[in-house]
Amino acid sequence: MRSLNWKLAGALLLVVMVTIGLMAYLMNVGTASEFREYASQSSQNYVQSVASVLGSFYERDQDWTGIDEVLADLLRSSSDRLVVADSEGIVVGDTGRDWLGDPASDAGLSGGTAVVSSGEDVGQVYLFSSFARGGRGFGYGGGSQQQVAASNEQDFLDRVNHWLIMVAIIAAVVALALGLVLIWQIVRPVKLLNRGARQVAEGNLACRVDIRSKDELGELGRSFNAMAASLEGAEAERRRMIADVSHELRTPLTVIEGTVDGIQDGVFPADKEHLDAIREQTALLTRLTADLRDLSLADSGQLRLHLAATDIKDVLQRSLLTFAAPAGSKGIGLGSDLAPDLPRVEIDAARMDQVLGNLITNAIRHTPAGGRITVSARAIEGDRARGVDSPSVLVSVADTGEGIAPEHLPHVFDRFYRVEESRSRGDGGAGLGLAIVRQMVQAHGGTVWVESQPGRGSTFRFALPVRSSGR
Numbered sequence: 001m002r003s004l005n006w007k008l009a010g011a012l013l014l015v016v017m018v019t020i021g022l023m024a025y026l027m028n029v030g031t032a033s034e035f036r037e038y039a040s041q042s043s044q045n046y047v048q049s050v051a052s053v054l055g056s057f058y059e060r061d062q063d064w065t066g067i068d069e070v071l072a073d074l075l076r077s078s079s080d081r082l083v084v085a086d087s088e089g090i091v092v093g094d095t096g097r098d099w100l101g102d103p104a105s106d107a108g109l110s111g112g113t114a115v116v117s118s119g120e121d122v123g124q125v126y127l128f129s130s131f132a133r134g135g136r137g138f139g140y141g142g143g144s145q146q147q148v149a150a151s152n153e154q155d156f157l158d159r160v161n162h163w164l165i166m167v168a169i170i171a172a173v174v175a176l177a178l179g180l181v182l183i184w185q186i187v188r189p190v191k192l193l194n195r196g197a198r199q200v201a202e203g204n205l206a207c208r209v210d211i212r213s214k215d216e217l218g219e220l221g222r223s224f225n226a227m228a229a230s231l232e233g234a235e236a237e238r239r240r241m242i243a244d245v246s247h248e249l250r251t252p253l254t255v256i257e258g259t260v261d262g263i264q265d266g267v268f269p270a271d272k273e274h275l276d277a278i279r280e281q282t283a284l285l286t287r288l289t290a291d292l293r294d295l296s297l298a299d300s301g302q303l304r305l306h307l308a309a310t311d312i313k314d315v316l317q318r319s320l321l322t323f324a325a326p327a328g329s330k331g332i333g334l335g336s337d338l339a340p341d342l343p344r345v346e347i348d349a350a351r352m353d354q355v356l357g358n359l360i361t362n363a364i365r366h367t368p369a370g371g372r373i374t375v376s377a378r379a380i381e382g383d384r385a386r387g388v389d390s391p392s393v394l395v396s397v398a399d400t401g402e403g404i405a406p407e408h409l410p411h412v413f414d415r416f417y418r419v420e421e422s423r424s425r426g427d428g429g430a431g432l433g434l435a436i437v438r439q440m441v442q443a444h445g446g447t448v449w450v451e452s453q454p455g456r457g458s459t460f461r462f463a464l465p466v467r468s469s470g471r
């Protein structure tokens with residue numbers, strides 16, 4: 001049987017049947033044995049009390065005359081038989097009436113209970129009790145083979161058995177019904193998860209399962225939904241990425257193609273100006289592909305950092321030197337504020353050059369002539385609000401440029417995110433610079449964030465842990 005439903009139901013049926021069947025059987029055997037014990041005990045007590053009454057009877061008359069009436073009164077039930085033999089062993093009373101006057105030994109009577117009167121044995125009383133089972137007689141007082149056909153006790157046991165069977169059937173039905181409800185509660189979520197997993201495998205990432213229970217299966221359902229949501233997000237991200245990348249590649253490729261076509265057709269001369277345009281676009285393509293490669297390496301955890309304990313001041317000063325000319329040519333002042341005795345940090349200097357390069361390039365791009373860019377560094381113990389919980393070196397690149405509107409701030413580190421599409425594109429930014437900055441800083445175990453006031457400037461800060469484990 002393939003279905004889990006049927007397997008569990010089959011297992012439950014088996015368990016219920018075996019348990020209840022065994023219980024009914026054991027109760028049957030136990031009840032019969034206990035009842036026999038009880039009947040035997042009560043017969044013993046009964047015959048004792050009969051003997052004592054007979055003793056009193058004999059004491060009064062010193063004779064057995066009239067004993068039959070007394071015996072008839074003493075009978076517990078019509079299926080019992082009381083026989084009395086006198087001290088000579090002659091039957092003087094018999095509720096069965098067959099053996100009256102016969103010697104007790106002829107009737108096969110033996111092992112009776114003594115009737116005592118004034119301290120003397122004056123006879124024996126025998127009881128044939130009617131507990132018959134499998135054709136065997138059972139009684140006190142006789143080796144008689146008398147069979148007692150009708151048996152109150154057996155009737156009683158039969159009635160008990162009947163009830164036991166009824167109770168067992170009702171218990172089995174109730175147990176099965178409850179069990180089936182429980183099985184359904186287990187199987188339903190499993191079926192839903194199975195169907196959901198198949199849908200996800202077929203590419204329907206929007207599929208979610210509706211399991212509300214608070215147990216492990218509910219948890220599994222929530223994990224499944226979270227997994228599907230994350231896959232859906234990753235898929236959307238992948239599509240967006242492909243669209244963005246092809247969009248970014250199209251502009252330089254169109255320029256290159258148009259210029260080359262123009263030169264080939266003799267529309268443009270193959271002079272420096274046109275070759276420079278082609279060169280500029282290929283440089284753009286090279287940077288774009290390098291950025292994309294870095295991001296994908298960082299995504300897959302394969303970005304290799306050549307970490308070394310470094311004086312960050314050297315790295316910062318090198319960047320300040322590199323960008324002094326571009327800043328100066330735009331009429332922007334580039335200064336620094338570096339705290340003395342900065343602790344050494346474990347960094348990949350080339351990657352740190354890339355981070356600082358992207359931040360300073362952005363600052364130059366978004367700061368008008370006459371503005372100022374300040375690169376600063378200092379040691380901090382931590383910054384709870386920013387999630388920095390260990391001693392770090394805090395590096396800031398602050399500009400007095402246009403700033404970033406609050407609605408854009410949460411997104412500037414996203415891939416291909418540009419605040420003003422057309423203007424940034426004109427400047428050659430693909431919206432990957434800050435995404436790279438974030439990936440690199442995080443790869444160093446650090447944290448990056450931005451503070452900005454539109455019209456007053458922006459400050460990008462990143463904290464590098466003093467004992468960075470890096471990757």
Ligand code: ADP
Nearest residue numbers: 362363366412418419429430431432433434458
């Ligand atoms: P791009 O390569 O287009 O510059 P980035 O990822 O470096 O992309 O930056 C994303 C966006 O953040 C940019 O479009 C820009 O508008 C904004 N931005 C980045 N740095 C600054 C800054 N210093 N001042 C104002 N805006 C900035």
